[in-house]
Amino acid sequence: MGGAGTLAALNAHIVACELCPRLRAYCAEVARVRRRAYAGWEYWGRPVPSFGDVKPRVLALGLAPGAHGSNRTGRMFTGDGSGDFLYPVLHAAGFASQPTATSRGDGMKLNGLWISAVVRCAPPGNKPTPEELRNCAPWLDEEMRLLTSLRVVVCLGRIAFDGLLAHAARTGKLQARAGLKFAHGVEYELPGGLIAIASYHPSLQNTNTGKLTRAMLLKVFQRACQLAQGPPAEPAEQKRAAPIPKYSRNSHGNR
Ligand code: SF4
Numbered sequence: 623m624g625g626a627g628t629l630a631a632l633n634a635h636i637v638a639c640e641l642c643p644r645l646r647a648y649c650a651e652v653a654r655v656r657r658r659a660y661a662g663w664e665y666w667g668r669p670v671p672s673f674g675d676v677k678p679r680v681l682a683l684g685l686a687p688g689a690h691g692s693n694r695t696g697r698m699f700t701g702d703g704s705g706d707f708l709y710p711v712l713h714a715a716g717f718a719s720q721p722t723a724t725s726r727g728d729g730m731k732l733n734g735l736w737i738s739a740v741v742r743c744a745p746p747g748n749k750p751t752p753e754e755l756r757n758c759a760p761w762l763d764e765e766m767r768l769l770t771s772l773r774v775v776v777c778l779g780r781i782a783f784d785g786l787l788a789h790a791a792r793t794g795k796l797q798a799r800a801g802l803k804f805a806h807g808v809e810y811e812l813p814g815g816l817i818a819i820a821s822y823h824p825s826l827q828n829t830n831t832g833k834l835t836r837a838m839l840l841k842v843f844q845r846a847c848q849l850a851q852g853p854p855a856e857p858a859e860q861k862r863a864a865p866i867p868k869y870s871r872n873s874h875g876n877r
Contacts, residue, residue, distance in 0.1 A: 629736075629768050632761070633671035636742055641757045645743035645750070652689045652744065666696030669742040672765060673698045674732035679850035680717065680843075681775045682708075683762075683782040685823060686741035686750055693744040697726045698737040707824040708778075711836060715843035734850065736772075738765060740785035748825070755785065762789050773850045775816060776842060779823030780804045786818055806834070807842065809849070816855035819846055 640646055653667030670687040684704075687693045691702025699705035700723040709730070712718035717735040722728070741750040741758045750758075766772070766789060777783035783804045790796035795814045802810050806822045821842045822834040829835075 629672070629676050629765070632764055632768060636669050636671055636761050639669050639742065639761070642743060642754045645741075645745055645754060648746050649689075649693050649743050652693055657690050660690060660694055663694055665694045667693060668696070670696060670698055670739070670744075671742075672736060672738040674736035675734055676736070677771045678732075678736040678769060679734045679771060679773045679854070680736070680846045681769060681772055682712075682735060682737045682778060683775055683786060684737070684739040684778045685781050686739050686748065687744040688748070689744045689746075695725050697723070697730075698739060699723065700725065700728075700730075703826040703829070704824045707829045707834075707836070708839070711824075711839045711843055714840055715847055717843065717847070734847075736769060738762065740782050750781075755781075759785070759788065759792070763792060766793070771854045773815075773817065773852055773854055774819060774846045776819045776821055776846050777804075778821055779825075780820075782823070783818070783820045790816075806838065809845070812855075814856040815853070817849050819849075 649667050653665030656663065656665060670692045684699060687698070688702040688704060691705060692698055692700055695701035699708050705723050709718055709723040710721040712732070712735065713721040717732055719731040719733070720729065723730050740762060741754060742761060743754075743758075745751075745754065762785065775786055777786050787796060787799045787802060790812050791799070795816075796812060802818075804820050806820060808820045810818045812818060819842055821839060822828050824834060824839060827833075
């Protein structure tokens with residue numbers, strides 16, 4: 623999987639990936655059957671490439687495409703309830719050129735932000751298997767290697783947070799994750815200088831119930847913007863011995 627050279631080349635490799643038979647079959651079937659509301663759409667139906675500013679200071683890391691969202695439109699967080707919640711916040715925080723995301727051709731531009739996910743194909747029930755998470759992990763490793771200006775990763779949900787820590791362990795930057803616990807609003811500076819911020823995922827399950835509010839998510843991205851002013855993190859090849867949970871907070875008082 624390695625050696626893609628550029629983010630565009632990496633995305634081209636990702637879009638052609640067939641490593642997970644269950645997910646590839648599911649995405650293709652969803653694209654074939656379609657939801658009645660989108661009967662006129664030609665679904666993307668393939669692994670969804672990452673999207674954004676190729677010199678980002680901040681990465682928003684999600685879980686996986688939605689079956690009728692990104693799997694339909696072909697762009698991260700575009701065309702479903704999660705994206706309808708996320709993009710207005712990104713716009714308010716200054717990362718997105720517009721608050722609405724409807725299709726790959728909607729004119730959206732990201733500034734200082736790259737959006738990716740730990741799994742690139744829509745999983746049934748939004749639940750990838752451990753094997754599928756492992757299959758997709760090298761794409762994140764390669765992407766992180768190419769994102770040389772990165773300073774902050776906003777992990778949208780526990781699985782994304784775990785995926786980032788697993789990436790840090792695979793690349794030798796994190797020896798143990800003791801003390802690095804997921805909670806909304808916590809921040810950790812990882813060895814090498816990359817700062818991880820954990821957030822609840824903007825899924826309808828969280829936003830419809832008020833577990834994640836617009837104000838909570840906006841605060842996360844405003845904080846990411848503030849933290850991103852520092853120097854970029856060291857590249858993955860430079861290893862450090864131990865985790866440094868330098869920043870740790872729970873700004874919203876709930877988990
Ligand atoms: S989930 Fe990732 S590894 Fe699996 S088929 Fe899709 S792109 Fe490939």
